[in-house]
Amino acid sequence: MVLSNAMKPKTTTILVDLGGIFMHPPVENKLQAHGSTLSLRRIMSTSDWMNYECGVLSEQECFAKLAEKYHFQASELADMIQKLRKTTTYDQAVASIFREIKRTGARIFLVSNISKEDYAALRDSWDETFWSIFDGVFTSFAMGVRKPSLRFYRHVLRATRAVPHRTFFIDDRPENVLAALSIGIRGTFETATLYRTLTNFIGDPVARGLAFLRRQNGIFPTTTQQNETIAENYAPLLILEVSLVNLKCPSRLWNFFSGDPKYTSDTYPDDLDTTSLGLLTVPPDPTIVHSVLDEMHDYIDEDGNVQIYFDHSRPRIDAVISLNVLTLFHKYGRSHEIPGTMEWIYHILLNRAYINGTRYYSNAEWFLYYVTRLLGVSNDSTLQERFEAPLRKRVAERVGADGDACCLGMRVLTCNYLGIENHPDRQKLADMQQEDGGWEASCMYMFPGADRKVGNRGTSSAFAVKALEDWAER
Template sequence: MIPINGVTTKSTTILVDLRAVFTHPQVEHKLATRGSTVSLRRIMSTSVWMNYETGLLSEKECFAQLAEDYHFQACDLAAMIQNLRETTNWDQAAASIFKEIKRIGTRIFLVSNISKEDYAALRNRWDNEFWSIFDGVFTSSTLGVRKPSLHFYRHVLRATRAVPHQTFFVDDSPENVLAALSVGMRGTYKISELYRTVTNFVGDPVERGLAFLRRQGGSFPTTTQHNETITENYALLVILEVLNDPQPHLDSGTSLVVSPPVYPPPLYTRVINTDSGEPKYTSDAYPDDLDTTSLGLLTLPPDSVIAHSILDEMHDYIDKDGNVQTYFDKSRPRVDAVVALNVLTLFHRYGRGHELPDTMEWIYSVLLNRAYINGTRYYPNAECFLYSLTRLLRVSSDPTLKERVEAPLRKRVAERVGGAGDAYCLGMRVLACNYLGIDNHPDRQKLADMQQEDGGWEASCMYLIPGAKREVGNRGASTAFAVKALEDWSEQ
C-alpha cells in the first residue's frame, strides 16, 4: 500500500456520487414554455424525472410527460439532454484524488441517481482511465430506487459488505448525506474540502500527525493572529511535555523535537526573542516568568539542587492573598489562575505542594465557581485551566488533593463536551476527558476532522499578550495536543 503523508491507512470504503464530484452539468439551461421558461434543474427535481431515473418510465414517456406538464416541446428537451451526453467530461482533478486514495487500498464505489440511458452514454464515451477508479458502480436505474432512500444505502452496504462506520459517503446534497449518516456511515457534502476530508477519513490521524512533526525537523514557528513571527521557548516546551519527548516516541528511535531550546540557568523565559535577545510586544527589559520556568522544570528537569533553589526563589513572589505571581519582578504584580496552577503543579512534582495552601484554595474556588469560564489574563479559554488542573492531579502524589478535586473537576469538564473550540482547545479538552474517564466522541471526531492535508493541525491560540492584543499560536503545539489526545483515546 502507498501511504498518505508517509504513513499507512486503515481499511475503509468510500461511496462517491457521480454528478456532484466528477461532472458539472449545466442544469441552469432553459427550456421555452408558453410565455416563460423552465430550467433543466427544475425538470430534474420532478417526480416524473425521478421515476425515469429509477426505470419506472422510459425516456420517451418521461420527456412526453414533462413536455405536457410544463408546456414545452419534448424534442427540445431531448436535444438538450443529447448535447449534455455528448459534451459532459469528467473532472480530472477530482479523479486524481480518488486515484491516489485507491492506490493505498481503499475501496471506492460510484453511487448515482441516473437513468440507464444517461449512464450508458457516459460509459461509452469515457474510457477505462476513469472507470478503473471504482470497484463497482451502483445506479438508481439498476437498483430501482434513488438516494436518499434508505433502501439504496442498505443495498450498497450489503452488496459491498462494507462496515457502515468504516464507510464514507460523498455527495453535494445535504439530504443524501443525512440519510447516509442515519445508517451509520460518515460523509460530507462540502465538495470544496474533498481532499482533506477524504484523506482524514482514510488516514490514521495520530500517525499522520507524528509524521508532520518529524518532517518539521524541530522547526515550529510561533506566530500571532497577524502572522507575525515570535521566537520563544514556550511552544517547544509544550511539545516536549505533551508528547513526553525528547524520549524516542512510538518506536521511532528519534526525538520529534530535534533541537530542544537552551535556557539560561537557573531560570527559563517565555516571550524572549532568542535570536536577537530583544523582547517583542513588551517593554525593553522583559522579566523571567514563573509560568514558563515551571514548564521548563517539569519538562527538562535540572539537577535537584538547582530545582529546589528556584522553588525557594518563587516563594519571594507570593502576593498578600497567598497567590503566586506571574513574573520574577515585584514591579509587575500580575496574578493568573493558570499560571498559579502551573506553579502549583511544579511544587507538587517536587513534594512541596503543601507550601502553597492559599494558592490551592484559590484554585479550588475558581473551579467550583466556574471563574475560569472566559479564560484568564494570559490564557484564552476554560480548557487551559481545566486541562492544567488534570495535569496537577497526574503529577501530585497527595491523595487528599485528588479526593477533594477530582469529582468537581469531572463535572466541570463534562460540561464542556461538545462546545466550540479550536484545535489547541479541543486537544486539551479531550485529554482532560481521557484522564477523567469521560467519553467525548463528539470532540474527538471534531478534532480529527480539523487535521490538514499535510498531517498537522492549524496554529491556534496558546496564550495571550494582553498589552499588545496578540494571540500567540504554534502549529507544532496544536498538533502535539491533537496527536496525544487522539492517541490516548485509541489506547483506552
C-alpha cells in the same frame, strides 16, 4: 499531492456521487413552458424524472409526461438532454484526487441517481481513465431505488461487504448525506477540501501527525496572527511534554523568550510560569528545584496568590499561571506552603471563573487541562477527592463546545484523563488534520498590550497527536 505511508485502507470504502462531484451540468438551462420558463433543475426534481431514474419510466414516457404536465414540447427537452450528453465532461482535478486515494488501497464505488440512457451515454463518451477509478458502480436505474432511500445504502453495503463506520460517502446533496449518516456511514457534502477530507478518513491521524512532527526536526516557530515570528521557550516546553522538540535548557530560572523580547519591554524578566513548566518538563537536580521554590515565596501577594514574574515591579497574577506553579509545588511535596493559591484555584473551578479564559490564556481548556496536570503529579489524596468530582462535571459541560485545534487537543486529553467519552470533539480534532499531517497553529496565549495572539503548529499538532493516541489506547 503527497500521500503519507501512514494509511490504513484494509477495510476502507469510499462511495462517491457522480453529479455535483465529477460533473456539473448546466441544470439551470430553461425550457419555454406555456408563457413562462422551466429550469432543467426543476424538471429533474419531479416524481416523473425520479421514476425515470429508477427505470420505472422509459425516456420517451418520462419526457411525454413532463411535456403534458408543464406545457412544453417533449422534443425540446429531448434536444436539451442530447446536447448535454454530448458536451458534459468530467472534472479532471477531482478525478485525480480519487486516483491518488485509490493508490492507498481504498476501494472506491460510484453511487448515482441516473437513468439508463444517461449512464450509457457517459460510458460511451468518457475514457477508461475515468471509469478505472471505481471498483464498481451502483445506479438507481439498475437498483430500482434512488438516494436518499435507506434501501439504496443498505444494498450497497451488503453488495460491497463494507463496514458502515469504515465507509465514507460524498454527495452534493445534504439530504443524501444525512441518510447515509443515519445508518452509520460517515460522509460529507462539502467538497472544497475533498483531498484533505479523504486523506484524514483513510489515514491514521496519530502516525501522520508523528511523521509531521519528526519532519520538522524539532523546529517549530511560534507566530502571531500577523505571521510575525517569536523566539520563545513556552511552546517548545509544551511540545516536549507530549512529544519531541529541540530545546536549550537554562541552569535555573526560565524566561518566556529564547531570543529578543517582542511586544514588551526590551528587558524581560524570568517568569514563574515558564520556569514551572521547564522544571516540570526537564527537571534538573532537586536541590535546584527546591531553591527555586524557595525564591518563588518572595512573589506571593497579599491574597496568597503567586505572581507571574520574578520582578516586584510587575505585580500581576493569572489563574492558569498560578495553577502551573501550584503543580510544581505539588510535584515536590510543598503544596502546603501556598494554601491561598490552592483555595483560589478550587473556587475558580467551582464557580466556572475560567470560562472566558484569562489575561494570557484565551480559552477555558487551558485551566481545565492544567488541573488534570496537577492531579496527575500530586500524591495528595485529599486533593484528588476534593477536585476530581467538580472537575469531571466542568469538563463534561465543555464536550462539543467550539474550539480550535489546540483547544480541542487539551479538551480531549482532559477527557481521556478523566475517562469521559468525547467522540464529537475527538472526531472534530481528527478532521482538522491538514494534508501534511500537522494541525494549523491556533491561539495559545496572548500579548494583551500589543493585541497579539500567538500560536504554534508544533504545539497544536503535539496536543492533537497525544490526545488521539491516548484515546486509541483506552
